[in-house]
Amino acid sequence: MPAITLATLKTGDIATIVSIHAEEALHQRLLALGFRTERRIELIRKASFGGPLQVRIGTTDILLRRTEAAKIRVRKT
Amino acid sequence: MKRVALLGMPNTGKSTLFNRMTGGAARVGNWPGITVELLSGKILLGSDMVEVIDLPGIYDLHGFSDDEQVVRHFLHDNVPDLSLVILNATQIERQMSLLLQLKQLNMNIVVLLNMSDEAKKYGISIDSKKMSELLEMPVLQLSGKYGTGYQAALQAVTRALRYPTPGMAENLRSQLEQDEHIETEMARVLKHAVQIPARLPSNLTEKLDGVMLHPWLGLPIFFGIMYLLFQGIFFFGQPLQTGIADLLTWLRETAIAPSLSGLPPVLQGLLLDGIYNGVATVAAFVPIIVLFFLLMAIVEDSGYLSRAAFLMDALMARMGLDGRGFVMLLMGFGCNVPALMGTRVMRSRSMRLLTMLVIPFSLCSARLQVFVFITAALFSAKAAPLVLFSLYMFSFAAAILTALLFKGQFANSEPFVLELPPYRFPTARQMMLRGWLEVSQFLRRASTFIIAGVVLVWLLTHLPFSAVPAGPDTLSGMIGSLLHPFFAPIGINEQLTIALIFGFVAKEIVIGSLAVIYGLTGSSLGSALAQQLDWVQAYSFMLFTLIYTPCLSAIATLKSESKSNSFTLFAIGWSLALAWLVSFIFYQCARALGY
Numbered sequence: 001m002p003a004i005t006l007a008t009l010k011t012g013d014i015a016t017i018v019s020i021h022a023e024e025a026l027h028q029r030l031l032a033l034g035f036r037t038e039r040r041i042e043l044i045r046k047a048s049f050g051g052p053l054q055v056r057i058g059t060t061d062i063l064l065r066r067t068e069a070a071k072i073r074v075r076k077t
Numbered sequence: 078m079k080r081v082a083l084l085g086m087p088n089t090g091k092s093t094l095f096n097r098m099t100g101g102a103a104r105v106g107n108w109p110g111i112t113v114e115l116l117s118g119k120i121l122l123g124s125d126m127v128e129v130i131d132l133p134g135i136y137d138l139h140g141f142s143d144d145e146q147v148v149r150h151f152l153h154d155n156v157p158d159l160s161l162v163i164l165n166a167t168q169i170e171r172q173m174s175l176l177l178q179l180k181q182l183n184m185n186i187v188v189l190l191n192m193s194d195e196a197k198k199y200g201i202s203i204d205s206k207k208m209s210e211l212l213e214m215p216v217l218q219l220s221g222k223y224g225t226g227y228q229a230a231l232q233a234v235t236r237a238l239r240y241p242t243p244g245m246a247e248n249l250r251s252q253l254e255q256d257e258h259i260e261t262e263m264a265r266v267l268k269h270a271v272q273i274p275a276r277l278p279s280n281l282t283e284k285l286d287g288v289m290l291h292p293w294l295g296l297p298i299f300f301g302i303m304y305l306l307f308q309g310i311f312f313f314g315q316p317l318q319t320g321i322a323d324l325l326t327w328l329r330e331t332a333i334a335p336s337l338s339g340l341p342p343v344l345q346g347l348l349l350d351g352i353y354n355g356v357a358t359v360a361a362f363v364p365i366i367v368l369f370f371l372l373m374a375i376v377e378d379s380g381y382l383s384r385a386a387f388l389m390d391a392l393m394a395r396m397g398l399d400g401r402g403f404v405m406l407l408m409g410f411g412c413n414v415p416a417l418m419g420t421r422v423m424r425s426r427s428m429r430l431l432t433m434l435v436i437p438f439s440l441c442s443a444r445l446q447v448f449v450f451i452t453a454a455l456f457s458a459k460a461a462p463l464v465l466f467s468l469y470m471f472s473f474a475a476a477i478l479t480a481l482l483f484k485g486q487f488a489n490s491e492p493f494v495l496e497l498p499p500y501r502f503p504t505a506r507q508m509m510l511r512g513w514l515e516v517s518q519f520l521r522r523a524s525t526f527i528i529a530g531v532v533l534v535w536l537l538t539h540l541p542f543s544a545v546p547a548g549p550d551t552l553s554g555m556i557g558s559l560l561h562p563f564f565a566p567i568g569i570n571e572q573l574t575i576a577l578i579f580g581f582v583a584k585e586i587v588i589g590s591l592a593v594i595y596g597l598t599g600s601s602l603g604s605a606l607a608q609q610l611d612w613v614q615a616y617s618f619m620l621f622t623l624i625y626t627p628c629l630s631a632i633a634t635l636k637s638e639s640k641s642n643s644f645t646l647f648a649i650g651w652s653l654a655l656a657w658l659v660s661f662i663f664y665q666c667a668r669a670l671g672y
């Protein structure tokens with residue numbers, strides 16, 4: 001099965017975080033915002049013209065760019 | 078004096094609480110070990126004066142963002158007697174990690190669970206007594222906005238301050254590395270003390286976002302809001318600005334000028350046209366800055382600024398900026414000064430500097446006055462709107478070009494991962510405090526610089542006193558002829574060069590200075606300009622005016638916000654170079670084409 005990342009999800013998809021492949025600064029920030037393996041993540045919406053994504057983890061809504069989302073591997077649930 | 082540090086993640090209502098505690102009596106100050114300034118205020122708690130410090134909101138004590146380093150260095154070099162840790166109760170399951178990191182430092186801590194009323198709406202229930210037992214520190218629930226629980230919190234702080242400060246661990250860094258312990262401890266506390274429903278009930282924020290962030294409607298709504306903001310500032314600001322100017326003129330004519338009439342005319346000129354006009358220049362910015370930040374407080378505190386970042390990021394990311402920079406850039410079209418101050422919402426220094434480099438190219442309302450006058454004098458009524466429109470295009474192009482050229486030099490290391498807070502009603506108190514704080518900072522930092530600059534330009538245009546003011550024999554006239562070989566290739570004559578020196582102070586006085594230089598006013602000045610200049614020269618002059626340094630106040634703000642002389646000089650130098658280059662290319666091409 002090909003690896004899917006947060007960036008490949010569609011609006012409304014719900015997934016589980018499998019792994020995070022980010023450099024240290026980004027990794028720390030993601031951890032602090034609640035990105036951890038096995039956490040449930042929902043793609044709320046995508047901005048037009050290739051803009052950022054809005055995702056929800058727990059009670060927090062987070063904006064991140066697609067380049068950063070591509071570093072987060074997920075499994076659809 | 079004992080020190081209380083306010084700590085917490087962004088969007089926890091930390092600053093609201095700080096403002097409530099210090100009641101607007103906060104001051105900006107420097108601290109050992111860190112290079113940024115922090116807000117602090119002294120308050121009476123129990124029978125002792127205590128200093129409360131508002132630290133920047135951080136996600137993680139290990140982090141590498143600018144703010145996270147500031148907090149770490151602050152704690153290291155200025156160990157507080159008490160840390161007041163504010164957690165957003167609606168996001169407790171995530172925010173707990175920061176608290177446990179701080180707990181490991183063995184600090185004296187009081188925990189405040191803010192927004193407990195909002196958490197209840199989400200169905201999140203927190204047993205603060207149980208949590209207090211598990212954490213072994215006082216935990217209090219609070220609604221910073223409505224003030225419930227506030228008195229109890231103050232009492233807890235007073236009580237906690239009676240105990241001596243436990244020592245803080247020597248090796249901060251190694252202490253901070255114990256992630257795993259934090260995670261298990263977090264799970265334990267959450268499991269026993271907090272209940273969160275599996276799926277949150279959809280609420281007003283979600284419904285609002287459905288419209289505000291709509292794929293097609295989002296951008297038109299964004300531009301609509303920006304337009305209203307812009308109109309709001311100038312609808313209310315311009316009459317206030319005129320009112321202040323009229324008041325100062327009245328004061329000058331009825332009180333100050335008569336009382337100085339005994340002095341020699343040169344000294345009168347220096348005091349009135351130099352120093353007093355400098356004060357008037359500073360005063361003119363006050364209403365605009367207050368209004369700008371009143372309205373920006375609404376945009377920011379309501380949570381819309383993050384939405385604007387979402388909508389505009391696709392475009393701005395290509396220029397090395399982020400969506401929030403776009404809001405400031407747009408606001409710069411009203412007035413560059415508050416827009417430059419507003420870049421403080423960006424937490425990454427390099428991105429902030431890049432945004433500050435770009436904002437001065439926004440065609441502000443002061444420059445517009447100059448262009449309206451000149452286009453009216455030199456262009457037909459049919460061509461005038463096109464000329465103005467083309468200048469706006471040049472303004473955008475200069476900003477984009479600058480961002481693209483320098484995004485490498487100001488490469489941003491901070492990832493664009495932002496929290497999207499729920500919509501909130503900003504409180505009137507918060508807005509007023511913001512406006513007041515910003516304007517007092519502007520006055521404290523920029524006023525001497527601006528007044529000194531106005532006096533300097535007055536001296537340049539009046540020394541030696543035997544010469545006709547602003548005439549060819551004054552220092553400014555000499556500078557004008559000295560610079561002539563420089564300005565001749567872009568079609569700007571010596572009189573206009575002197576006007577550009579005036580324009581360095583403020584664009585509002587360019588037309589006034591031309592009136593002094595030519596000894597004519599109003600429509601007769603217009604026709605004199607039309608006789609002396611052709612449209613190519615006039616357009617070249619307008620291009621130069623558009624792109625070179627906006628005004629002395631903008632420079633003073635650049636300097637005080639960047640705290641870097643070299644950056645300020647670079648910003649001035651680059652805008653002068655670009656202005657000359659653009660005017661040169663335009664002028665020479667137009668002449669080569671036979672115009």
